[in-house]
Amino acid sequence: MKKWKQYMWLLALVLTLGLAACNSNAEPAKETKQETKTEEVAFPVTVKDAVGDVTIEKEPTKIVSLIPSNTEIAYALGLGDKIVGVSDFDNYPEDVKNKEKIGGMEFNVEKIISLQPDVVLAHASSAHNAEEGLKQLKDAGITVIVVPNATSFNDVYASIELIGKATGKAKEAADVVQQMKQKIDTIAEKAKEVKEEATVWVEVSPAPEIYTAGKGTFMDEMLTIIHAKNAAGDQEGWPMFTEEDAVALNPDVIITTYGYYTPNAVEQVLARPAWKEVPAIKNKRVYDVNSDLVSRPGPRLVEGVEEIAKVVYPDIFK
Incomplete structure (x- = not known):
């Protein structure tokens, strides 16, 4: 039983912290193609994820998240109603219980394709072990965004901004990041x-x-x-x-x-x-x-x- 518990801890750590050997030094999200002068994102838009440049042709209406952290970010940006699938490990917010489960470390490619998502939010911590599955999703015409590993608050801010830009929620992402920074500043001041x-x-x-x-x-x-x-x-x-x-x-x-x-x-x-x-x-x-x-x-x-x-x-x- 102890060995099983140790395994579960290590599995959770890989999922949440991206300890797997992959591109932990990926550049923060950066939009390279913007077709508007307003605050709203115009599509198509190109962002840089952990793998390279990814172009999102139109604003996503259906999203599948392969890891809990991506899911929590998406909900914080107001994308909960667009989430159609989440991992077996997702536990927050409460609404994730109502979403289709697409597997754990080994996600169900067929299930994801059947949900007909516009975008799949993957993660660098597991992408190296899921190259074939991610390729199948791309071959099926699904846009895959691989969110870089995050080991600092600045990395998390970049992840939030990346997902925000890719989903038409850039302003919401900026607001979430600003709120986080303000709370951290308040705590640091108190400290x-x-x-x-x-x-x-x-x-x-x-x-x-x-x-x-x-x-x-x-x-x-x-x-x-x-x-x-x-x-x-x-x-x-x-x-x-x-x-x-x-x-x-x-x-x-x-x-x-x-x-x-x-x-x-x-x-x-x-x-x-x-x-x-x-x-x-x-x-x-x-x-x-x-x-x-x-x-x-x-x-x-x-x-x-x-x-x-x-x-x-x-x-x-x-």
């Missing part, structure tokens, strides 16, 4: 009240294979925003730690992100014999946060920053 920086250990997978978040992750950027120190901030990406090495970091706060499949995650961490002298354990400062809010590259990342701020500095962020 200036922090007198003593807390050291935080982020645990994204439990023992025996303990993984944490290092540099180049949303969690690390979130901790920086709220003036907290990432205990593993000198590591890159998603390193695995031994229990001994993790304990040696002596964190003031421990945050877990796997409570969705380990309901008693906090209790398990608090009960670890080897951690009993760690300040976070002694002071019972162990918290679980919704992994979607701190790892899924979409508009709700701002909520993730707020959640982290509240548990790390409860006296400031009430």
Whole structure:
């Protein structure tokens, strides 16, 4: 059962963070063909995705999303009524329950084609494993947009702008990005009240294979925003730690992100014999946060920053 849980965590991580070996340095969305002087997008329009230039001939009326982050962005742009298919992993917003499911890591090409979408929103994190399927969709006359990997807030802003431009929602995309930036600025301003920086250990997978978040992750950027120190901030990406090495970091706060499949995650961490002298354990400062809010590259990342701020500095962020 533990191996299955570890597999599910790794699968979720690939889906939400794009850790697969693919083009993580793709340029942000950039419109290269615009035929209007107004704020509204005129079609056809050409955008640059993770693969290259893609031309959308007309404003999409039917959209299929292959990954939850794309779906959340599309809904935030007011495209919910145009979404006709989503992945098996989609869980937000509530309306996704009413959409056709098109599969998980291996999507159902025939099902997608039967939905007759104008556009399929794919993602660079899984595109390299789905080249044949994506080619079949393109051969069927469906426009495929491969959204680049995102490992920072700026990357997420670019993804939102890309999807907005490709679907005729450029203004809405600009509004969403602006709202996110304003909320981040508000949180950062509040964080200036922090007198003593807390050291935080982020645990994204439990023992025996303990993984944490290092540099180049949303969690690390979130901790920086709220003036907290990432205990593993000198590591890159998603390193695995031994229990001994993790304990040696002596964190003031421990945050877990796997409570969705380990309901008693906090209790398990608090009960670890080897951690009993760690300040976070002694002071019972162990918290679980919704992994979607701190790892899924979409508009709700701002909520993730707020959640982290509240548990790390409860006296400031009430």
